[in-house]
Amino acid sequence: MRFRATGVPERPHTCSCAICRRHSGALTLTWVEFPAANVAWIGPGGRPATWRFSAFSSRACCRTCGTTIGAIDDEPIIALATGAFDKPQLKDLAPTAHSYVSRRPRWWHVAAEARGRRED
Numbered sequence: 158m159r160f161r162a163t164g165v166p167e168r169p170h171t172c173s174c175a176i177c178r179r180h181s182g183a184l185t186l187t188w189v190e191f192p193a194a195n196v197a198w199i200g201p202g203g204r205p206a207t208w209r210f211s212a213f214s215s216r217a218c219c220r221t222c223g224t225t226i227g228a229i230d231d232e233p234i235i236a237l238a239t240g241a242f243d244k245p246q247l248k249d250l251a252p253t254a255h256s257y258v259s260r261r262p263r264w265w266h267v268a269a270e271a272r273g274r275r276e277d
Contacts, residue, residue, distance in 0.1 A: 158219045158226055159200025162191045162237060169239075170254040173261035180216050181225050184265050186238060187245075187252055193233040205229075 166189035177186040198204045205217035205226045217226040217235075227237040239245045 158202050158205055158224065158241070159198070160226075160237070160241075161197045161199050162189075162195060162235075162242075164191060164195045166191060166237075166249050168236075168254075169250055169252045170256055171252045172256040173265075174257040175260065176210055176216075177257075178260075180210075181238070184261055185255075186225070187240065187250075188227065188236045189239060189250055190234050190236045193229070193235050196235045196237070 169187075169189045171185045171187045173185045178184060180186065202220050206220045207215035207217050207229055209215050210228075213232070214228050214230045217229050218224060219226060224241070225238050226241050227235060229235050239250045242250060
């Protein structure tokens with residue numbers, strides 16, 4: 158899957174809700190949102206496969222391998238998993254909030270923060 162997202166990402170955040178955990182297979186999924194008009198599906202696979210998971214949104218994944226791509230909302234918003242970006246380390250993709258923090262395991266934390274240093 159290939160996409161081009163233009164403009165400044167909105168609402169960069171992490172989420173630990175049950176749906177995000179199941180969709181990603183991880184304790185937390187990191188997202189950014191773009192207006193749908195700012196996202197173009199440019200790869201040979203075209204648009205991702207989707208499955209409806211709520212009254213207002215569908216999850217998106219690669220049609221070939223099933224990799225998590227994001228969520229396509231009924232509103233004109235597409236939330237993209239930051240791991241799907243070619244350069245996920247870009248500052249604009251850094252989360253500024255965490256949704257469903259109470260749903261993450263109490264032992265979950267970033268290991269480098271726990272040791273008082275940052276790893277790159």
